[in-house]
Amino acid sequence: MFAEYLKAFLAIFVLIDPIGAIPIYLSMAPGYTPAEHRRTVRRIAVATTLILLGALIIGGPALALLGVSIPAFQVAGGLLILLLALAMMQHSPEVRRQAQEEAAEATAASEKPDIAVIPMAMPILAGPGSIGAMIVYGHLRGSVVNYLVLALIAILVGVSCWVALRLAAPIGARLGRTGTSLLTRIMGLLLAAIAVEMAANGLRALFPMLAVAR
Helix, strand or coil: CHHHHHHHHHHHHHHHCCCCCHHHHHHHCCCCCHHHHHHHHHHHHHHHHHHHHHHHHHHHHHHHHHCCCHHHHHHHHHHHHHHHHHHHHCCCCHHHHHHHHHHHHHHHHCCCCCCHHHHHHHHHHCCHHHHHHHHHHHCCCCCHHHHHHHHHHHHHHHHHHHHHHHCHHHHHHHHHHHHHHHHHHHHHHHHHHHHHHHHHHHHHHHCHHHHHHC
16 A cells, blocks of 8 residues: 555646746746745745545535546546646646746736635646545545545655755756756656556556456
């Protein structure tokens, strides 16, 4: 079980990608004072954590209301995460283009826009991939312990966002564009493997004969 929860943490962490979000955050927060940076980063971390916890708690009932099975969502979520992973390995700007467009609109409206919840917490950090992963992992086991561990994972990921963005300026300067690109590709490769396994588990649940063939 420890290995499964470690895998869940790595999947959520890679999908959130707080280090990859550092250049975007810096580009959205020019001219911020140290106090404004601290306040904004704290709100981003709290909002990201709450979004993940919300997906964990109400994601399953929402799917049931729509008549969508968890295995089907596993397959769809795995394919979505795989696409995100491929974009990360190609270091494609498409992954965050929509969020950057939202930020540009906000910047046009104000010199110092409120970027904490939209677009930083969602969709830049807590996007469809991480939300889908929380729902899937939340229903792998229907125990209270499972939900508590996943809630702890959401909190740890939120803390990692807070740490990364608080250290955004020195980390960005040390990594540089090349370092950030290399790290993003490595994380994308890891995420692709997790996505394939998630989709495969969903397919085996939908088509039991695949499990027998294995």
